[in-house]
Amino acid sequence: MTHDHFVDFEEIARRFSHLWQALNHGADRPHSPETRQILIDRVRDALDRGEARLSDTGSEIVANSFVLEALVHDGAATQVYRARHRDLGTLHAIKVPRPDHADDPVLRKLMLREAEVGMKLRHPHIVGMQTVLRLADGRPALVMEWLRNRLADRLQEKPLSPDEVISIMTSVLSGLVAVHSAGFVHCDLSPLNLLFADGDLSSLKIADFGIAIETGCRHGQLDLAFAGQPDFVSPEQMAGEPLDRRSDLYAAGLLLSLLLRHCDGEGEELPALARRLSQRNAEDRPENAKAALHLLGGPPEHTADA
Known part of the structure; x- marks a missing residue:
């Protein structure tokens, strides 16, 4: 590892230390737990946006929690991705409308119905529906159990x-x-x-x-x-x-x-x-x-x- 890399790491560590002190203590007095959590969330969001811009893979992050790792089904109206939860490391299937169907009201209604039906069904031989998210452009995203x-x-x-x-x-x-x-x-x-x-x-x-x-x-x-x-x-x-x-x-x-x-x-x-x-x-x-x-x-x- 070159000397320049050591300098870069030391500078990053120094800046992070200053940021951590600011998050914990503030300018004049310690932040309340609620304010501190808000600040930490904003820092994480900024890091997420930076990671998305710098990533070579171009992986999309959904709801600040799921990384879309691979497109596993590309249908006429919907797409299904293998997704990884960023904190838990668990794998999930995420189903979304294709971008060119983002404004399709019938498809949106069908997907929300699918989520409602899926949430009512819990059985060892039925793929589990876990939750519904909304993408930044308003499209629904169905999060389901992952089976390869x-x-x-x-x-x-x-x-x-x-x-x-x-x-x-x-x-x-x-x-x-x-x-x-x-x-x-x-x-x-x-x-x-x-x-x-x-x-x-x-x-x-x-x-x-x-x-x-x-x-x-x-x-x-x-x-x-x-x-x-x-x-x-x-x-x-x-x-x-x-x-x-x-x-x-x-x-x-x-x-x-x-x-x-x-x-x-x-x-x-x-x-x-x-x-x-x-x-x-x-x-x-x-x-x-x-x-x-x-x-x-x-x-x-x-x-x-x-």
Whole structure:
């Protein structure tokens, strides 16, 4: 290390010492605890702004607490970032409208609804909604539990075992029991919205409640002509009709069929369950997710009447 670096550090240390004395003592008498905290916060804000200007990575800081480390999903209207809490070091997912959709009133309403729905759902197989922040430009930012892996990506890596298929479907149906018990239909069940921790499919959780609706409602009531992924939506959802819990079971049946196509061995019971869940007539499907879980042979833990 050169002599110039030592001089720079010594000068910084001297100035910091003077700043610390000013924060603690003030000009004539000690500051009150409240004033001292305000001053410290302002100094931290100034350091944050300076760090943002000098940073080579260009990482954005949200609410003075979260660093947006990586863009993990760039959708047509929203973006999802992996974010790190600056003080706790914890990882979170933060979902925001794209900048070019900052003034979209329908999207803003949907995102705030998603936050409200998510805050009402607490279950081991549902991604946790943690809080809602507001960006400097007014866009809402949804802070959620961070899970690194998507089931859609896992399906491209290697075949599933029959036990893994059962584990995935047990998690999905258990989560749906909680969703339906709270009075909602998820409406967007697919491998893209099923997340899990590293190497642990038993930790799989349902994510993305952006188009979830109350049971008996239709998406037209949210000013949406159509919502959902065409490969997984039920016939009644595609037609824009009022939806109930059986609409999610249709998607679960298509999901199970997809999993079986990526499975080394399947037996006879799972394909039969996939066909039963994905009947085109809602009346021909199981009554609810708890009944479907029973047909799967899943455990009753973390379930409730739905």
